[in-house]
Amino acid sequence: MPVIRMTDVCKRFGDAVAADRLNLEVEDGEYLCILGPTGAGKTTAMRMICGLTLPDSGTISFDGEDVTELETAKRGATMLSQQYSLFPHMSVMDNIMFGPMIKEWDPEDSKKIAANLLHMVHLESRSKERPTHLSGGQQQRVALARAMASGSRILLLDEPLRALDARLRLELRKDLKSMVKSMGLTAVHVTHDQDEALEMADRIAVIRNGRILQVGTPREVFDTPATPFVANFVGRSNVITGKVSSREGDTISVDCGPVTVTAMDPVHGIGDDVVVAVKIGNTRISKKEEGFFSGRIERILYEGVSITVEIAVEGLGLISSKLPNRKFDDYSEGDEVSVRWMPSAASVFDIPECGLEEELRVE
Amino acid sequence: MSLIKTVDEISSNPRNRKAWLALACVIFAVIIVIPAVYVIFSIPSNWSGIQDVLSDSAMMSIIWGAIWNSFSLAFIVTIIDIIVGLPMAWMLVRKSYRFGKYLDTFIDMPLAFPTVALGFSVIVFWGCPEGITVPGTGLVVDPYLMVILLHIIFTYPYMVRCLSGILEQIDTNYETAAMTLGASKWTAVRTITLPLFRAGLVTGFILCFARSLSETGGTYIVLRMMGATTLDVTGFFTGPTLISTIKDIPETDSMPVLILISSLLIVFALLMLFVAKAVMTRLRIPWRKVWPQFGRRVSGRKVAGTKDVLAFLFALIFVLLPSFYIFVCLGTEGTYSDYGGFLGAVGASFLVAGAATVFDVIFGVPVAMYIARNRGTKRAELLDNLVNVPLIIPTTALGVSLGLFWGQLGLSSMGMLLVIFGHISFTYPLLVRNLVGAIEEVDPSYEEIARTLGAKPFQAFRKVLLPMVKSSLLAGAVLAFTRSLGETGATQAIADVSTVPIYIVDLINANDYFGAAVSSVMLIAICFVFMFGLRIVISRMGGKD
Amino acid sequence: MPKIKLEHVVMRFGTVTAARDINVTINSGEYVTILGPSGCGKTTLIKMISGILHPTEGRVLIDGADVTDVPIEDRDVGYVFQNIALFPHMDLKDNVGYGPRVRDMSREETDAVAEEYLSLVRMLDRSGYLPSELSGGEQQKVAIARALASGSKVIMLDEPLSALDARVRVELRYDIRRLVKKLGITVLHVTHDQEEAMSVSDRIILMRKGTIHETGTPLEIYRDPKSIFAAYFIGETNLIECTVVKRTKKGNTQVVLRDGSVTRVAGIRFEVGDPVVLSVRPEHVYTANDGIRAVVRDVVFMGTYWRVRTEADSQDLIDYNISADTDTPSKGDVVYLVFNKKAARLFARPIQGLQEEIVLE
Incomplete structure (x- = not known):
């Protein structure tokens, strides 16, 4: 049975829709990321799970038990907030002991729990200090220990890495997840960072305008996106529009003005207007082989583990291709290259009702 | 537990x-x-008494005079507070003078003084009342001016507090951004910081205005010692002091007069509140027009330094000295x-x-x-x-x-x-x-x-x-x-x-x-x-x- | 002639030294990022160039002229703040036109300039909006237009993207670079995000603890870092403590890991017996039939590739990448790892310990 289940949950703030028939299930021990742009309603979804915001309609249940009306304190869902919100008037130790103190557990036991957690987050030596004296990363670990000490089985993480330096963030992704997993907690992690979600999540729920667009494993969300937005938000995509001109089995040809491309798609018929999206990482370029079309390399960006090549294609604008860094020496700016992709790597969608530009907007 | x-x-x-x-x-x-x-x-149930008052033209002219005094005084005092409070707030928040900390404490002190004590102190300092042997400056003989000097003392700290509170909240990056775009300090402050200041000005204005309007004890003492509390043409009243003076007259039924004055004061005060809010929120500090050359000239260190010295001198002469002057009275003979x-x-x-x-x-x-x-x-x-x-x-x-x-x-x-x-x-x-x-x-x-x-x-x-x-x-x-x-x-x-x-x-x-x-x-x-x-x-x- | 030059610049705040003996030269039209962890002094550096801070010692030169004592408003250095700082009481056009206006341009000229720069960042259709009506990314674009519209040929970007969503950040960083390159502006861009630095700059200045740690093009620093910290901070890398055991005739160095397993690295900079740290990036680690024995701990999908996390018998944690369309090993599998010996690097082992050398905060 899923630990958390949200059924048809709706929430409005004035005119703004924060949750529009939200349905979500989180399994026991799962690490789920809610991924979406600012204002998508991800934080609202999380606040409704722990009861800090009450839904207008719909139900929320834990272990099959309806908790929609239950007060926050009794839900047993603990939140780790973006700014950590460590109580400034208490020492690190007292912060961690807050949950046990409120719940009036046996002081000896509580102390043992707190000591263990302090050890786990490597902060034994700082237990008497005020949180303001700690660095950002240390504060984050104290907040995590505090949340874990409260004995909740559900941990809600509200952009827990946002306030940290980029490099540190990268390091802490691994640590955070392994600590949560080692305690056997069920975690819901809200983030706007698709790399973070891909790396940390067991499953990702992509949310926008209060709606869940897709739920799936990182690989599913990345490889088979449900909408053009998901395709472009979770890893950049080249997105082009055209008309289906022919079909051969599951492979269709799409006429996109000056060029024709192919894609795998069992659904659309000849004459349909469609959007084709291909991850820039799946967009291949070549100087020798034939492609769907060709263009001139405008710029090559060396980005570390990969390089991004921007190709100006007549009639399509800029097409990007992400390649392993060892290809850097193979190309230079001004080269004519052909562009192609595996038909199975392309996703095909209907033209979105709101217009493609609006659909792809990332903020 | x-x-x-x-x-x-x-x-x-x-x-x-x-x-x-x-x-x-x-x-x-x-x-x-x-x-x-x-x-x-309660006006309707006391209407007949009030009608008598309304037809008493001598009384009515005193009442209108008192109310006019109250409001005009409060307005003048508040405007002065804004003009002199702004540089002081600026100095306290943005400058790091070594004496800043002490100045901060001193500015607050008049708030701890009961206004009757302040009134006494001010009249002794500025005036030279009969029956007091302490040497005063004797500079001020006009009751209107005297009351202004008194009210500035206890409203000034409110204004400075209010303005410095807002100033602390305004991100200095705005000003710095303006300066990196080529604006001189003065232009940046005038076109960027001041327009962001409105909310603080409204609050400060209302607080000071209300405090001044409301004050009774100190004002009464000042006027009493100047011999201006006679109920005739030679008298000088503010709304509140008029009420206390009338209340002190024994025997007569003064209730209708009191009701009338109080009602007028309350109605005008509430009107004032709304008008002040409406005017101040619509008030736009003009930022579109700039005078770069002039701005440059007044942004120099000399001008800023002079401004700080003046702000400090004002606080010293008009606020701090008159407040503490009362201690001198202890040195006189008396039992x-x-x-x-x-x-x-x-x-x-x-x-x-x-x-x-x-x-x-x-x-x-x-x-x-x-x-x-x-x-x-x-x-x-x-x-x-x-x-x-x-x-x-x-x-x-x-x-x-x-x-x-x-x-x-x-x-x-x-x-x-x-x-x-x-x-x-x-x-x-x-x-x-x-x-x-x-x-x-x-x-x-x-x-x-x-x-x-x-x-x-x-x-x-x-x-x-x-x-x-x-x-x-x-x-x-x-x-x-x-x-x-x-x-x-x-x-x-x-x-x-x-x-x-x-x-x-x-x-x-x-x-x-x-x-x-x-x-x-x-x-x-x-x-x-x-x-x-x-x-x-x-x-x-x-x-x- | 270099556009900006810092000579022996020192900045102290009380007892804290935020910058010590900085010497930097920035060429005209160059896009340079200053990269480093929080508190390394990178923002102090650009604040000194723009005149917001006055250096305790040393000189700042712009176009060859000493501007150390020139006030902010006369330096003509644009500055874009992390928190954006658009004037909240002015619409976009007035914001962008602020620079020209305070320089006493006429109303018509001011409007023309404001419109020109708003259209450059594709925000002209919103010129009557107030900043609060825009999204974060849009606000930052306007802030950049405002800095450029004042006529500055040099702009400082103070973590311009860190307040924005990850996805917006990626989009905007390319936009910014395109724009400033088109206009030939010299840019100093401060960031703590190594990925951002890699993808926009002509040159990266890596700072740490108030000093310049290393400088180079993104390619140079990534491929051939001069220090352990640079290797670790810019891009991900595996750091393995080992000892030199042999220098081969072919010009390779043979090193031994803690558990006795052996691997080779090109080059012979170290003597036999030297304690060293081997740095090899995950994309340069491959599986083979023989090599360093390791157990798979985790397999993570990273989009275009899989990241396999392993623990070697030497207790070193070694990550490697495999292409997204290949089969992945499972947790607990044993794999044998070899390194691309030309891409791996050796560094002297730091005296204070490896962990201390790479500490991030």
């Missing part, structure tokens, strides 16, 4: 929390808002022996101030919480505006109104209780405003996190929010307490309870200037002990972090 636990439990039900808030609101309405404006509704009477008055003052403050804390906290945590909702805004109403109403008029309201309910014999109610009215906003500001500074996520960790709402309040705002709560309480201790007009208008300020006014009325001076100094000493006690407590709290 078990009581607290019970409250913890009760607090977990949202219905109970709503009920508690509703109760606090009802009490706030019944004890504070309704009695404060009741006088206006004072009525310590029993003084102590009795102190007892009454403490009882009133203490009871009012305790009430403020108990019923102010939930209202403050509600306002701070529901900003932007209509109900919270309404409550916020209502809380400020007693602040703008002159306390003397408030006293008259309160006396009438509770008198209707047959409580007029319980003088002490009514005085306490009166003091609650004008101290409550002080505490609530302070607390709202403090709570708004605390990110709600602290309480929310506490609740997800298992804390019930009252536990989250008690263990998390309260410790974080307790210094502000304490500051608010002390502010309320000292304000109550120094209040004259309301007490006088409600009942014959001899608090210290009343005691001092009585001494002045009896021409016992030396006695008045000694009592004033003793009252100042008491207030100071309080303020210092507070500073120590607060610095201890801060010291832990």
Whole structure:
């Protein structure tokens, strides 16, 4: 049975829709990321799970038990907030002991729990200090220990890495997840960072305008996106529009003005207007082989583990291709290259009702 | 302990929390808002008496004169405060002079002085009243000017506080950004910082205006000692002092006059509040036109330095020196022996101030919480505006109104209780405003996190929010307490309870200037002990972090 | 002639030294990022160039002229703040036109300039909006237009993207670079995000603890870092403590890991017996039939590739990448790892310990 289940949950703030028939299930021990742009309603979804915001309609249940009306304190869902919100008037130790103190557990036991957690987050030596004296990363670990000490089985993480330096963030992704997993907690992690979600999540729920667009494993969300937005938000995509001109089995040809491309798609018929999206990482370029079309390399960006090549294609604008860094020496700016992709790597969608530009907007 | 636990439990039900808030609101309405404006509704039942007053043209010209004086004085004083308060606030917030810390403390001091003591001190410093052997400057003989000089002293600290509070909140990056775009310091401040300042100006304006409008004791003493409190053409009154003067005349039935003056004061004051808000929020500080050359010239160090020196000199000559001049009076010859009477008055003052403050804390906290945590909702805004109403109403008029309201309910014999109610009215906003500001500074996520960790709402309040705002709560309480201790007009208008300020006014009325001076100094000493006690407590709290 | 030059610049705040003996030269039209962890002094550096801070010692030169004592408003250095700082009471056009206006341009000229720069960042259709009506990314674009519209040929970007969503950040960083390159502006861009620095700059200045740690093009620093910290901070890398055991005739160095397993690295900079740290990036680690024995701990999907996290018998944690369309090993599998010996680097082992050397905060 899923630990958390949200059924048809709706929430409005004035005119703004924060949750529009939200349905979500989180399994026991799962690490789920809610991924979406600012204002998508991800934080609202999380606040409704722990009861800090009450839904207008719909139900929320834990272990099959309806908790929609239950007060926050009794839900047993603990939140780790973006700014950590460590109580400034208490020492690190007292912060961690807050949950046990409120719940009036046996002081000896509580102390043992707190000591263990302090050890786990490597902060034994700082237990008497005020949180303001700690660095950002240390504060984050104290907040995590505090949340874990409260004995909740559900941990809600509200952009827990946002306030940290980029490099540190990268390091802490691994640590955070392994600590949560080692305690056997069920975690819901809200983030706007698709790399973070891909790396940390067991499953990702992509949310926008209060709606869940897709739920799936990182690989599913990345490889088979449900909408053009998901395709472009979770890893950049080249997105082009055209008309289906022919079909051969599951492979269709799409006429996109000056060029024709192919894609795998069992659904659309000849004459349909469609959007084709291909991850820039799946967009291949070549100087020798034939492609769907060709263009001139405008710029090559060396980005570390990969390089991004921007190709100006007549009639399509800029097409990007992400390649392993060892290809850097193979190309230079001004080269004519052909562009192609595996038909199975392309996703095909209907033209979105709101217009493609609006659909792809990332903020 | 078990009581607290019970409250913890009760607090977990949202219905109970709503009920508690509703109760606090009802009490706030019944004890504070309704009695404060009741006088206006008593006009019909006293109409015949009022008609007599209206047809008495001599009386009416005195009344109109007094009201005109009150409002014009308050306006002039507030404008002066803004002009001289701005550079001072700037200096305190943006400059790091070594004496800045001390200046900060000194500016606050007049707030701890009861206004009767200030009035006495000012008249001795600027004027040269008969019967006083202390050498004054004797520069000022005009009562209007004298009252302005007095009112500047106790409104100036409010303005400086208010402006520096806003200034601290404005991100300096705006100004820096303007300067990287080529604007001189002066141009940047004028076109960027000042236009962002409006909210602070509105609050400062209303606070100072209301305080000046409301003041009775000090003004009365100044006018009395200048011999200007005769009820004829030679007299000079402000609204509140006119009320206390008329009230002091025995035998005649002065009620209709009092009702009329009070109603006029209240109505005009409320009008003023709305007009001020409307005008100030529409006020645009022009930023489109620039004069780069002129800006460059006045951005130099010399101009800035001169401005700082002038701001400091103003504070010294017009605020600090006149306030402290009263201590010189102690050096004169004279006898004072009525310590029993003084102590009795102190007892009454403490009882009133203490009871009012305790009430403020108990019923102010939930209202403050509600306002701070529901900003932007209509109900919270309404409550916020209502809380400020007693602040703008002159306390003397408030006293008259309160006396009438509770008198209707047959409580007029319980003088002490009514005085306490009166003091609650004008101290409550002080505490609530302070607390709202403090709570708004605390990110709600602290309480929310506490609740997800298992804390019930009252536990989250008690263990998390309260410790974080307790210094502000304490500051608010002390502010309320000292304000109550120094209040004259309301007490006088409600009942014959001899608090210290009343005691001092009585001494002045009896021409016992030396006695008045000694009592004033003793009252100042008491207030100071309080303020210092507070500073120590607060610095201890801060010291832990 | 270099556009900006810092000579022996020192900045102290009380007892804290935020910058010590900085010497930097920035060429005209160059896009340079200053990269480093929080508190390394990178923002202090650009604040000194723009005149917001006055250096305790040393000289700042712009176009060859000493501007150390020139006030902010006369330096003509644009500055874009992390928190954006658009004037909240002015609409976009007035914001962008602020620079020209305070330089006493006429109303018509001011409007023309404002419109020109707003259209450059594709925000002209919103010129009457207030900043609060825009999203974060849009606000930052306007802030950049405002800095450029004042006529500055040099702009400082103070973590311009860190307040924005990750996805917006990626989009905007390319936009910014395109724009400033088109206009030939010299840019100093401060960031703590190594990925951002890699993808926009002509040159990266890596700062640490108030000093310049290393400088180079993104390619140079990534491929051939001069220090352990640079290798670790810019891009991900595996750091393995080992000892030199042999220098081969072919010009390779043979090193031994803690458990005795052996691997080779090209080059012979170290003597036999030297304690060293081997740095090899995950994309240069491959599986083979023989090599360093390791157990798979985790397999993570990274979009275009899989990241396999392993623990070697030497207790070193070694990550490697495999292409997204290949089969992945499972947790607990044993794999044998070899390194691309030309891409791996050796560094002297730091005296204070490896962990201390790479500490991030």
